[in-house]
Amino acid sequence: MRIGLQTWGSHGDVRPFLALAEGLQRAGHDVTLVITCVDSDAYGRLDSPSGLTIRVVASPVLGPEAAEAVGATVFETNDPMRQMAKIMRVAFAPVEDQMFAAAQRLCAECDAVIGHFFVSPLRVAAEAAGVPYVAVMLSHGGVPSAWSHPVPVPRMGKTGNRLLWWLTRLAINRALKPDINTLRARAGLPPVHDVVDEMWLSPLLTLVAVSPVIAEHQPDWPAAVQVSGFLDMPNIAVEGALPAGLDAFLAAGEAPIYMTLGSWMPADVDWQARTLQLLTEAARLAECRAIIQSADARGCGFASTNEVLYVQAAPHHAIFPRCFAVLHHGGAGTTQSATLAGKPSVVVPHISEQQHWGSELRRLGIAGKPVHRRKATPEKLAGLIRQARATPAMTVAAVAAATMMRREDGVATAVGMIERVLDGVKRQGTAG
Incomplete structure (x- = not known):
């Protein structure tokens, strides 16, 4: 089949779609993946090992000033609707027309699409x-249920x-429905009444791309909502390589904690420096060694020592298993990679x-209780680091979860689910 995929967001929103697209291409389908990345243009230079077609649209969306505006809003408030409104205004709305044109092209070329x-x-x-x-959700928190809450x-x-x-539905509809219905009117479609049921979830198939170790399939989920597992893949070029000094640093002392805020690490030098100071001081107070990921630690005035190694980027699969814990922002991919590392x-x-x-x-x-970035202090982070290191039960639970996750193949499971559903649609069309 000719299958098109489209995604938008940061690396955590792109990587699972790359994994799924590669899996579908290897399964014999003719696959095109359209990427709109909020903060990077690196995917335009990416080569596919399986030969799938990659199109990059309007990337990066955000320049430095817009990225800092989003970061400031997130730092100042814990209100999810205000955060969403800001992200939509500066990172989605400006490229919506280009994404829609790319989507229309996909639909004209393909037998089915996955978004x-x-x-x-x-x-x-x-x-x-x-x-x-077919819809793909990268978090199970977006599927309504009486057994869980968002x-x-x-x-x-x-x-x-x-x-x-x-x-939650009320707030989501208030924030998103007007723009969605405007787009639907342009396409000659009637308005929707509920964004979650009528836009986010597909009645054909909605894949929850989360390990079943973490995502519980709730009894009142629609039949079309299925947990496929983590859409994982080998390291790719944009994730960087292991830093040259890593082996020497690891050999020089106890296993460190790895610290990364992913795409939420500020690009602004002053703000990045404050964040690096927060993380560095937390490691010092916790009396542990640390590897801290930052795009430009040297430009912010930080140099590596025997106790702290600053790196620009590193593949999670290769570096997480060599640390005693991972401090991170709670992105879907980083969360599952840390858990997979045990x-x-x-x-x-x-x-x-x-x-x-x-x-x-x-x-x-x-993990201990999450600390929102806005409330994070060196003392609070150090306390959580000490808790992770001094609580063997946490490591035991993480290793047990990793053992179960390694038995999964989320990409193969997702490909099988997609093929079965699309084959059914094809048979119905033939019969009709």
């Missing part, structure tokens, strides 16, 4: 063209969860989705 649940242009284009559409508060029972979801986490979320991941790791016993 990041947030990429409404593809869902609209597919519906207008009558092309089968916000990090204590468990409230089914009635409480339904109330939380009602409030390491406890210290989670410093910036947005509500990352807070959800931190809460899930705490539920599994492999």
